Amino acid sequence: MSSLIMLITVFVLAIFVGFEIITKVPPTLHTPLMSGSNAISGITIVGALILAGALEGQALFSPLAKTMAFIAVIFATINVVGGFLVTGRMLKMFQRK
Amino acid sequence: MGMQDLTNIVYLIAAILFILDLKMLAHPRTAVRGNQLGALGMVLAIVATLMSGTWDWTYIILGIGIGSLIGAVAALRVKMTSMPELVGLFNGFGGGASVLVAGSALIATFNAVGAGAAAGDMQMKVATVLSGIIGSVTFFGSYVAFGKLAEFLCVKWKLHTWQKIIKYGFSLVVAVAGVWYGQILGFSPLAIVFVVSMLLIAAMLLMKKDRFPGMNLLKSLSAIASVALGVLLVLDPSNTVLFWVLVGVAGVLGVVLTLSIGGADMPVVIALLNSYSGLAAAATGFVINNTVLIIAGSLVGASGLILTKIMCKAMNRSLANVLFGKMGPTADTPDADEVYKTVKSASADEVAMTLEVAQRVVIVPGYGMAVAQAQHAVRDIANFLEDKGIVVEYGIHPVAGRMPGHMNVLLAEADVPYDKLKEMDEVNATMEQVDVAIVLGANDVVNPVARTDPGSPIAGMPIIDVDKARTVVVVKRSLSPGFAGIPNPLFAADNTLMFFSDGKKAMLDLLTALKES
Numbered sequence: 001m002s003s004l005i006m007l008i009t010v011f012v013l014a015i016f017v018g019f020e021i022i023t024k025v026p027p028t029l030h031t032p033l034m035s036g037s038n039a040i041s042g043i044t045i046v047g048a049l050i051l052a053g054a055l056e057g058q059a060l061f062s063p064l065a066k067t068m069a070f071i072a073v074i075f076a077t078i079n080v081v082g083g084f085l086v087t088g089r090m091l092k093m094f095q096r097k
Numbered sequence: 098m099g100m101q102d103l104t105n106i107v108y109l110i111a112a113i114l115f116i117l118d119l120k121m122l123a124h125p126r127t128a129v130r131g132n133q134l135g136a137l138g139m140v141l142a143i144v145a146t147l148m149s150g151t152w153d154w155t156y157i158i159l160g161i162g163i164g165s166l167i168g169a170v171a172a173l174r175v176k177m178t179s180m181p182e183l184v185g186l187f188n189g190f191g192g193g194a195s196v197l198v199a200g201s202a203l204i205a206t207f208n209a210v211g212a213g214a215a216a217g218d219m220q221m222k223v224a225t226v227l228s229g230i231i232g233s234v235t236f237f238g239s240y241v242a243f244g245k246l247a248e249f250l251c252v253k254w255k256l257h258t259w260q261k262i263i264k265y266g267f268s269l270v271v272a273v274a275g276v277w278y279g280q281i282l283g284f285s286p287l288a289i290v291f292v293v294s295m296l297l298i299a300a301m302l303l304m305k306k307d308r309f310p311g312m313n314l315l316k317s318l319s320a321i322a323s324v325a326l327g328v329l330l331v332l333d334p335s336n337t338v339l340f341w342v343l344v345g346v347a348g349v350l351g352v353v354l355t356l357s358i359g360g361a362d363m364p365v366v367i368a369l370l371n372s373y374s375g376l377a378a379a380a381t382g383f384v385i386n387n388t389v390l391i392i393a394g395s396l397v398g399a400s401g402l403i404l405t406k407i408m409c410k411a412m413n414r415s416l417a418n419v420l421f422g423k424m425g426p427t428a429d430t431p432d433a434d435e436v437y438k439t440v441k442s443a444s445a446d447e448v449a450m451t452l453e454v455a456q457r458v459v460i461v462p463g464y465g466m467a468v469a470q471a472q473h474a475v476r477d478i479a480n481f482l483e484d485k486g487i488v489v490e491y492g493i494h495p496v497a498g499r500m501p502g503h504m505n506v507l508l509a510e511a512d513v514p515y516d517k518l519k520e521m522d523e524v525n526a527t528m529e530q531v532d533v534a535i536v537l538g539a540n541d542v543v544n545p546v547a548r549t550d551p552g553s554p555i556a557g558m559p560i561i562d563v564d565k566a567r568t569v570v571v572v573k574r575s576l577s578p579g580f581a582g583i584p585n586p587l588f589a590a591d592n593t594l595m596f597f598s599d600g601k602k603a604m605l606d607l608l609t610a611l612k613e614s
Contacts, residue, residue, distance in 0.1 A: 042194070043142060046387060051205060052160060078167050086180075087132050
């Protein structure tokens with residue numbers, strides 16, 4: 001199996017998993033669901049870090065690419081840190097009695 | 098087992114933690130722990146990435162530091178009423194990050210020392226194009242959604258200083274970036290497309306209205322141009338200029354798609370952009386061959402799509418109608434003066450008297466409650482009534498507010514217990530046994546015309562059937578129409594009392610009246 005087909009398999013299966021678990025989230029928690037899933041989409045930080053940290057002489061080195069990746073690290077970190085924090089803040093309100 | 102395998106195993110663990118996070122969101126009791134597991138997964142993925150090689154740490158540490166600071170301040174300081182703006186903004190950062198990572202990978206691959214011909218297979222090329230288009234639409238679309246929710250885009254009134262800084266600053270940056278890069282490229286034909294796109298975006302974001310002639314044509318044109326540029330980029334990926342032109346044109350598409358969206362359509366668009374931010378991340382995963390990006394991105398993509406579908410269904414409209422249509426009164430919409438001939442207005446004392454003899458009360462909040470910040474005052478009324486043995490519940494329409502679940506977050510903030518927040522179908526099932534229904538700042542979602550008049554713009558939209566309750570109290574500042582622009586016969590019904598006031602003031606006056614009697 002080629003690596004592309006592998007990745008497409010992963011993609012399609014993950015979509016199905018997503019549909020299955022998210023239909024069970026009650027409407028009351030839809031806002032935390034959005035901010036929480038938003039934090040998860042900040043996973044692009046992984047790609048941003050690899051490109052922003054490339055050393056001179058390495059395969060993926062280019063000054064312009066590095067600058068762009070640096071901004072991407074900032075954007076993705078805002079997403080991750082802000083997303084998880086604000087979701088936690090909201091969920092705590094739902095939890096208390 | 099090599100380092101690469103180890104990293105991938107940690108990525109798998111991170112993906113499992115993300116799935117558990119979303120799974121545990123099914124109940125408020127488990128949701129807090131779920132969110133922590135998701136955050137743990139993210140930390141693991143980041144640590145595994147950083148341990149997998151040797152790096153130039155400057156940008157990494159600086160980027161994470163700046164991002165964490167901005168993210169934390171925004172998350173901890175935002176008011177619950179501003180949550181739609183924040184989510185809109187975060188969607189945009191997600192889309193922007195995906196575009197930049199895909200673009201950076203493309204440039205790195207083709208500009209890198211010694212990269213040569215081996216680099217850049219078909220998968221990477223197609224994925225880069227997709228990431229560029231979806232990410233750019235998400236970035237610019239989210240900025241528009243944020244600006245409209247924060248009320249500084251498409252408005253005629255005077256802006257606060259911070260609003261002016263964002264509005265003019267953003268347009269200026271876009272315009273300058275466009276001209277600067279165009280000049281570097283020597284204003285070649287492709288560069289001109291880029292410059293025009295960027296100037297168009299900057300200009301549209303300065304408009305005082307949200308529609309202009311030829312808007313739907315521009316939607317189609319920019320969509321076709323994005324795809325065409327995408328094909329060109331796949332055919333000649335070493336021409337990295339094409340990537341920027343693609344991002345510019347897709348940005349125009351993002352702006353025109355969201356610019357005319359307002360009011361009750363906002364939840365749909367926020368959910369859709371949420372989905373795009375996930376799909377852009379998944380596409381970026383294909384660019385850099387990374388499974389955790391693909392899994393996390395598709396989970397978010399699926400989540401956003403489900404929410405989009407739920408929101409569309411709750412308005413009985415198709416997604417195409419939300420994105421390309423226009424909501425408004427039709428030719429046979431009845432005249433408001435005619436409909437409102439028999440409106441009865443009531444004072445706080447009269448409403449209090451009605452409530453005192455009630456056994457069951459349902460409160461139906463709308464966006465007006467958020468605007469008036471009336472959630473705490475509503476809770477006080479509910480507590481007072483409950484102390485007298487009256488059953489109080491809340492009926493929440495799926496599209497009430499400006500984002501999915503907006504009303505629930507506000508009421509939770511005011512310490513309203515989770516089990517009192519009822520979904521539309523549940524509350525409708527027993528509406529005939531409700532003595533008093535209090536409608537607070539909602540309009541279209543309680544308009545019985547949706548059930549009765551097939552020619553109405555909201556025909557077939559599921560509503561909360563407050564008109565079937567014994568008495569309806571509508572708290573509203575005036576008889577002005579809601580988002581659909583049509584009169585609401587509920588306001589003139591025999592069993593309806595209109596309580597004309599600001600939502601918060603109404604609730605405070607009502608509480609005083611209840612305590613005095």
